[in-house]
Amino acid sequence: MSQDQKKYLRKIKINKFIVLLIQLALIITFILMWEYLSTKEIINSFIFSSPSKIIKCLYDLYLNNNLLYHIWITLKEIIISFLLGFLIGFILAVIFYMIPILKKIFDPFLTLINSLPKVSLGPLLIIWLGANTSSIIVMSLLINTIVTLISIYNGLISTDEYKIKMFKTFKATKWQILFHLVIPHNKETIISSLKLNISMSLIGVIMGEFLVSKAGIGYLILYGTQVFNLNLVISGIILIMFISFIIYLLINTLEK
Amino acid sequence: MNNILSIKKLKKKYHTLNGEILAIKNISLDVNEGEIIGIVGSSGCGKSTLLNILADIDKDYSGQIIKKQIVSAYMLQSDALLPWLNVLDNACIGLKLMHKDNEDNINYVKNLLESFGLKNFIYEYPNNLSGGMKQRVALIRTLAIKPDIIFLDEPLSALDYVTRLTITDEIYAIIKKMKVTTILITHDIAECISFCDKVVVLSKRPAIIKNSYEIKLKNKTIPSLNRKDELFNYYYDLVWSDLDK
Ligand SMILES: Nc1ncnc2c1ncn2[C@@H]1O[C@H](COP(=O)(O)OP(=O)(O)OP(=O)(O)O)[C@@H](O)[C@H]1O
Ligand SMILES: [Mg+2]
Numbered sequence: 001m002s003q004d005q006k007k008y009l010r011k012i013k014i015n016k017f018i019v020l021l022i023q024l025a026l027i028i029t030f031i032l033m034w035e036y037l038s039t040k041e042i043i044n045s046f047i048f049s050s051p052s053k054i055i056k057c058l059y060d061l062y063l064n065n066n067l068l069y070h071i072w073i074t075l076k077e078i079i080i081s082f083l084l085g086f087l088i089g090f091i092l093a094v095i096f097y098m099i100p101i102l103k104k105i106f107d108p109f110l111t112l113i114n115s116l117p118k119v120s121l122g123p124l125l126i127i128w129l130g131a132n133t134s135s136i137i138v139m140s141l142l143i144n145t146i147v148t149l150i151s152i153y154n155g156l157i158s159t160d161e162y163k164i165k166m167f168k169t170f171k172a173t174k175w176q177i178l179f180h181l182v183i184p185h186n187k188e189t190i191i192s193s194l195k196l197n198i199s200m201s202l203i204g205v206i207m208g209e210f211l212v213s214k215a216g217i218g219y220l221i222l223y224g225t226q227v228f229n230l231n232l233v234i235s236g237i238i239l240i241m242f243i244s245f246i247i248y249l250l251i252n253t254l255e256k
Numbered sequence: 257m258n259n260i261l262s263i264k265k266l267k268k269k270y271h272t273l274n275g276e277i278l279a280i281k282n283i284s285l286d287v288n289e290g291e292i293i294g295i296v297g298s299s300g301c302g303k304s305t306l307l308n309i310l311a312d313i314d315k316d317y318s319g320q321i322i323k324k325q326i327v328s329a330y331m332l333q334s335d336a337l338l339p340w341l342n343v344l345d346n347a348c349i350g351l352k353l354m355h356k357d358n359e360d361n362i363n364y365v366k367n368l369l370e371s372f373g374l375k376n377f378i379y380e381y382p383n384n385l386s387g388g389m390k391q392r393v394a395l396i397r398t399l400a401i402k403p404d405i406i407f408l409d410e411p412l413s414a415l416d417y418v419t420r421l422t423i424t425d426e427i428y429a430i431i432k433k434m435k436v437t438t439i440l441i442t443h444d445i446a447e448c449i450s451f452c453d454k455v456v457v458l459s460k461r462p463a464i465i466k467n468s469y470e471i472k473l474k475n476k477t478i479p480s481l482n483r484k485d486e487l488f489n490y491y492y493d494l495v496w497s498d499l500d501k
Contacts, residue, residue, distance in 0.1 A: 162334040168313050169330035170350040170401070180353070184340050 049234045057231040058239075061220075071239065073216040074205060077133065078243075081140035082201040086194060088141070089148025096149075097156040097182070098174065110146060118142045118204070122211040131212040139211065140204025144197045151196060155189030156182055195251055202244055217243075260326055260404060260437060261287040261310070266319035268305055279305045280317075281462035287405070292431070292438045294448035297458030298500050303441045306463070307407045310439065329403035333410045335394040337382040343369065344378045347397045354401060365400045372396065372430055387415050388423035395427055405437040413443065424451075428479045445499075449473070449491045450482035460500040467498045 031051050037043045038050035045053070061067035096103035118139060125135045159182045167177050183190075209218020217236050224232030268280040279302040287293060297303050308314040310321065311330040329350070337346050347365045351357040369378055372392055382390055391411065398406055412420050412427065428451045431438055442448050448455055449471055456468040471491055473482040482488060 160334075160336070162332055162336045163338065165313065166330075166332060166336040167353065169311055169332075170353040171312075172353045176353055180349075181338070184338070187340070 047230055049231045053231045054235050054238060057235045061232075061235070070215055070217055070220055071243070073213075074209065074218065075243065077136050077140065077205045077208070077216065078198075078201050078247075081137045081144060081204060082198050084137070085141050085144035085201060086148055086197050089145045089193075089197070090152055090190070092145075092149045093152035093156060094178070096153055098178065103153070110150070113142075114146050114150070119207055119211075122207075126212050135212050136205060136208030136216075139208035140201050143204040143207075144200035147200050148193050148197050151193040152186070152190060155186040155193075159185050191255060198247055198251065199244065202240070202247070206240060258289040259286055260289045260324055262320075262322040263287075263310070264320040264322065266306070266309065266317060266321065268302070268309060268314075268317045270305075278462040281464050283319075283458075283463060283465055285456065285465065287437060287439065289404075289437055290435055291454060292440065292452045294440045294442065294452035294455045295458060296442065296445060296448055296455060296495060296499065297463060298460045299443075301458050301461045301500075302463035303458065304409055307409050307439065307441060311407050326404035327401055328405045328407065329398040329401055330407045331394055331398040331409070331411050333414050335382075335390040335414070337390055337393060339382055342379050342381055343374060343385070343393055346382065347393055347400055350397055350401045356401065361400070364402075365396065368396045368399060369393075372426070386419070388419045388426070391415060391423060392427065392430070395430060399430075399434060399436065403436060405439070406431070408438065408440045410441055410443065412447075425478055425480050429477060432477055432479075445492060445495050446483060446488075447479075449488060449495065450479040455491070455495055457495055457498040466500075467494075469494060 034048075035051045038045040038048055038053075058067065061070075096106070121142065122135075122139060125138055129135045129138060163181055163185070164177060167181055172180070205216075206218045206221075209216045210222055213219040213222070217239050220239075221233050221236035224230065224236060263283055263285045266280055266283045268278075270277040270279055283306065285293075295303055295306070305314070307330065309317050311328055313330070338349065341349070344362075344366065345352075347369060348357055348362055351361050351365070366378065369375065374389065374392065374396075377385060377389065382393070385393065391414075395411070412424060415423065424447060440448065440452060450473065452471055454468060454470055457466045458464070459466045469491060473485045473487060473491075475481040475485070
């Protein structure tokens with residue numbers, strides 16, 4: 001490797017390091033400022049809480065209130081609705097791709113459902129399905145299935161025409177075109193729809209837990225609001241941030 | 257000479273919401289075994305339409321196509337290589353789709369790749385190949401199923417000018433060497449005359465055959481040398497004057 005190349009690589013490394021450093025500094029400053037302002041009561045520590053109170057709150061939850069159980073409940077709901085939503089969305093996308101007339105028939109309905117704010121269906125779900133986990137999962141499915149369906153379908157129909165024609169010149173069947181061409185051709189679309197799907201599942205599950213739940217992080221936040229324990233509310237929000245961050249890291253490593 | 261494909265009074269209409277488009281009015285043509293036929297015609301006159309029909313991709317036409325039990329293969333303007341498969345798997349995709357990917361046939365494809373200058377690229381992925389090499393792989397993919405006849409629809413037109421000049425001889429030399437019956441569509445009259453045994457000129461849409469010429473140039477293996485043949489310009493002028501512009 002030449003000197004110049006080494007220099008160049010070092011420069012990139014240093015750049016990356018500086019960015020990371022500034023990010024860390026920002027977070028730390030934010031936390032310290034928050035702590036300082038709230039212990040000095042410059043901001044109202046009752047409504048704004050403070051990092052130390054949040055840590056204490058999380059610790060108390062862990063000791064007395066089964067924090068891990070709540071996290072597990074939320075995670076479980078996310079995983080179930082993520083898998084189901086992806087599976088249903090993917091299969092529907094393939095069916096619509098294989099049978100174009102079905103897509104034509106259902107197109108307006110899909111648009112309709114997609115544009116409907118799903119929360120508005122919450123009360124109905126509770127009445128139909130009961131105040132339990134299935135309502136939460138269905139709520140989440142309503143959100144993530146259609147997004148998955150639409151993004152995968154759009155990928156499938158934009159498969160290179162020339163390649164399809166090439167397959168046809170070898171007398172390929174519809175199924176061969178699907179499995180040997182269309183699906184591998186859309187690997188990237190499918191991965192990015194997985195990413196989209198997981199954040200949609202998180203949104204859906206928290207929304208569902210706000211509507212009905214006896215446990216879970218959404219439940220903790222809601223409960224905190226009802227008893228006006230804002231330490232609990234903010235702790236819940238931070239937990240959600242944490243979970244989505246970890247999921248994000250997980251998908252990124254999976255992608256590689 | 258053995259007749260392997262016979263087109264009789266072929267007619268093709270497209271139906272659209274805005275009405276019918278008559279693409280091919282009346283084409284009759286006999287193709288003999290081993291013959292290389294070039295088809296030229298102005299843009300949009302119905303050349304690709306004709307090949308789609310001959311290759312069984314389009315089955316909606318009137319007239320008759322008489323084919324013996326032959327295997328046909330089709331090569332397009334785009335190389336259409338699959339980026340997730342290596343060169344060998346790409347070249348074998350036709351065999352695989354037709355459930356003929358046995359060891360003998362795969363070895364046959366390997367040999368083709370080796371003898372046409374891709375020996376060191378058999379396990380490379382298409383992204384690492386030059387445009388000319390990709391087109392060669394696409395041709396070998398077409399030849400892999402041991403077709404009795406191949407249809408080429410402007411196989412080199414996606415390449416840049418310099419690559420095109422250098423690869424033309426290579427590609428056409430492969431076809432000559434394999435002695436496979438060929439129907440070639442091209443916009444390039446010079447390319448067509450130097451390579452083909454017969455040039456068919458189509459009218460503008462709706463297509464009929466305006467004229468066809470037996471080409472008798474000396475060099476049977478290296479097309480570009482034919483451009484220096486004294487008869488070359490004679491044929492060029494004939495075809496050029498026939499072409500609807
Ligand atoms: N699917 C289709 N539906 C309706 N019209 C079509 C269709 N495909 C082709 N045509 C029309 O038929 C005519 C012939 O098309 P074709 O693609 O065969 O021309 P071509 O000779 O291959 O042209 P080019 O040299 O530009 O490739 C064109 O005028 C085109 O507009
Ligand atoms: Mg064409």
